[in-house]
Amino acid sequence: MRQIRLPKRILSGLLAGALLLTPAMAFTDTGGHWAETAVNKWSQEYGVLQGYDDGSFRPDASITRGAFAGILDRFLQFQTAAPSGTFSDTTGSRWEDSILKLNAAGVYLGSEGKALPGDSITRQQAMTMVARAFQLGGTDNPLSYHDEAGVANYARPYIAELTARGWITDAVENSFRPTESLTRAELVNLLNNMIQVLIQTSGNYSSNVDGTLLINATGGAALSNMTVSGDLLIAPGVTGAVTLDNVTVSGEIRNFSSITPQITQSPAETPVTPEQPAPPEQPGTPSSGEDFDWGIVVTPPPAAPDTPGGPDQPAAPGVQPNEVYTPGVPTGETFLYDNRQIPVYAGTERSQLSHGDFVWSGDRLVYVGNQFRTRFGIDISAYQNRASENETIDWQAVRNDGVEFAFVRVGLRGYSSGKIAEDAYYRQNIQGAMAAGIETGVYFFAQAITVEEAIEEADFVIQCLQGLEINGPVAYDWEMGNSSYRVYGIAPEMATACAVAFCKRIQEAGYTPMVYQSSYVAYMKYDQGAVAPYLCWFPEYKSDSSEKLCPTLYYQPDYWQFSSKCSIAGIGGNVDANIQFIR
Numbered sequence: 001m002r003q004i005r006l007p008k009r010i011l012s013g014l015l016a017g018a019l020l021l022t023p024a025m026a027f028t029d030t031g032g033h034w035a036e037t038a039v040n041k042w043s044q045e046y047g048v049l050q051g052y053d054d055g056s057f058r059p060d061a062s063i064t065r066g067a068f069a070g071i072l073d074r075f076l077q078f079q080t081a082a083p084s085g086t087f088s089d090t091t092g093s094r095w096e097d098s099i100l101k102l103n104a105a106g107v108y109l110g111s112e113g114k115a116l117p118g119d120s121i122t123r124q125q126a127m128t129m130v131a132r133a134f135q136l137g138g139t140d141n142p143l144s145y146h147d148e149a150g151v152a153n154y155a156r157p158y159i160a161e162l163t164a165r166g167w168i169t170d171a172v173e174n175s176f177r178p179t180e181s182l183t184r185a186e187l188v189n190l191l192n193n194m195i196q197v198l199i200q201t202s203g204n205y206s207s208n209v210d211g212t213l214l215i216n217a218t219g220g221a222a223l224s225n226m227t228v229s230g231d232l233l234i235a236p237g238v239t240g241a242v243t244l245d246n247v248t249v250s251g252e253i254r255n256f257s258s259i260t261p262q263i264t265q266s267p268a269e270t271p272v273t274p275e276q277p278a279p280p281e282q283p284g285t286p287s288s289g290e291d292f293d294w295g296i297v298v299t300p301p302p303a304a305p306d307t308p309g310g311p312d313q314p315a316a317p318g319v320q321p322n323e324v325y326t327p328g329v330p331t332g333e334t335f336l337y338d339n340r341q342i343p344v345y346a347g348t349e350r351s352q353l354s355h356g357d358f359v360w361s362g363d364r365l366v367y368v369g370n371q372f373r374t375r376f377g378i379d380i381s382a383y384q385n386r387a388s389e390n391e392t393i394d395w396q397a398v399r400n401d402g403v404e405f406a407f408v409r410v411g412l413r414g415y416s417s418g419k420i421a422e423d424a425y426y427r428q429n430i431q432g433a434m435a436a437g438i439e440t441g442v443y444f445f446a447q448a449i450t451v452e453e454a455i456e457e458a459d460f461v462i463q464c465l466q467g468l469e470i471n472g473p474v475a476y477d478w479e480m481g482n483s484s485y486r487v488y489g490i491a492p493e494m495a496t497a498c499a500v501a502f503c504k505r506i507q508e509a510g511y512t513p514m515v516y517q518s519s520y521v522a523y524m525k526y527d528q529g530a531v532a533p534y535l536c537w538f539p540e541y542k543s544d545s546s547e548k549l550c551p552t553l554y555y556q557p558d559y560w561q562f563s564s565k566c567s568i569a570g571i572g573g574n575v576d577a578n579i580q581f582i583r
């Protein structure tokens with residue numbers, strides 16, 4: 001495939017200070033070096049990397065922690081900074097701004113209140129920061145390096161994730177060398193493995209990309225009539241429009257910005273369209289376990305009038321949907337969604353919420369209507385632990401910050417492998433939240449394609465909760481992303497049967513079941529008459545620029561996940577924020 005050819009200009013000083021001074025040209029000391037190709041690509045093709053006045057690149061020199069923060073900041077252009085004084089040793093440092101922005105993003109956590117900007121960054125520190133910066137939550141897969149015993153616990157899941165993705169290619173004789181200083185060549189090699197094409201200038205692009213494409217042009221970009229064989233990444237610093245017209249993304253769309261990409265598709269293509277932006281760690285974007293993590297949840301719209309989500313998979317042998325639930329009864333009313341008339345079912349309640357019912361108070365929406373009593377809550381998983389000091393959430397501080405309820409991720413099923421795994425921190429999070437007096441529920445990221453699998457997922461949750469006390473709902477978070485999801489194309493009848501089977505099993509065990517459902521899943525995959533008996537948790541993110549400060553789901557939700565970027569005392573990084581509606 002042809003790659004996009006971009007203007008060979010310097011990217012706003014990207015890598016300035018760490019990769020300094022000489023203009024893009026062949027360096028005197030990279031000929032024959034193992035990273036020569038990567039260095040030349042990012043210096044000569046893109047004009048991004050630079051060397052020193054003497055014409056050298058010094059590929060085997062180390063990088064300081066501060067300079068490394070500057071690299072990641074300029075690469076992704078983070079927007080929000082932590083308060084000055086967060087670290088005791090950054091005042092006056094040329095890297096202070098970048099360090100504070102990475103700290104606000106949950107990337108740069110420091111050590112005992114210090115950032116240590118002048119220290120060389122070790123390989124395990126660098127891999128951890130890269131994974132956090134790109135919102136890769138990590139995996140519990142075992143490491144196979146000869147020296148894996150020397151890898152620190154905080155870095156282990158991130159190194160495992162980068163290894164599983166094939167991005168760490170500089171292990172010498174299968175040694176990772178976790179405590180050695182990262183070299184400039186090793187950094188270039190890692191970034192080159194992760195990103196194949198960079199769009200740093202706003203404009204129109206239509207050439208195929210063989211690999212992963214990163215857009216970090218502040219003004220956005222317009223892509224059309226092209227294929228991206230890897231992932232499409234949108235940097236946090238992108239504030240302009242990103243449009244995709246007849247673009248096929250074979251991997252994942254991972255959106256780290258506050259904008260929502262506009263995606264259109266010709267009728268002949270199988271489209272991928274965005275729902276609301278979804279951060280890592282909202283239900284559906286798990287960050288521990290294998291094959292996960294995006295900055296946007298994508299759900300494919302119908303591929304044909306009667307086959308939402310692509311061609312329906314044939315019913316699997318075993319328990320059939322008609323053995324699990326009785327179809328809902330349509331009222332004869334309909335409403336319009338995605339140019340389709342969606343039936344309204346008996347026993348459902350239309351939303352009573354409107355734009356004027358909500359106002360912003362800092363980064364939190366507050367309900368000012370008069371029909372409901374509301375409570376403020378959050379949902380968390382391993383990502384928040386790993387972004388917090390000592391990987392531990394201060395639940396009393398969370399409670400003191402006004403959090404009244406929390407949903408803790410218990411576990412997940414891999415969206416491609418189908419393997420079930422528990423969240424590494426669920427037990428300590430449940431115990432901590434309950435001890436702080438926070439009403440505590442849980443959720444499971446589900447990928448069931450049969451009734452038997454849905455029951456297996458419910459039984460897994462019940463087993464995990466043995467010996468633990470919770471007093472909130474147990475949520476079934478079944479989501480369908482792009483065609484790499486194992487649930488892609490599942491028939492609505494089976495999707496509904498899986499949800500109902502899970503909820504029935506949870507209810508039988510004495511817990512209150514709840515169904516997490518986006519607009520697409522609610523309208524195109526679930527029989528709302530069948531799931532009406534269960535609580536509804538609806539995700540839709542709002543910002544200052546939102547036209548409507550209310551959930552747009554036709555039905556009345558019990559819980560609304562309204563933000564992915566809330567700041568909560570006692571928790572590092574961004575947190576998903578929710579409102580509960582109580583009559």
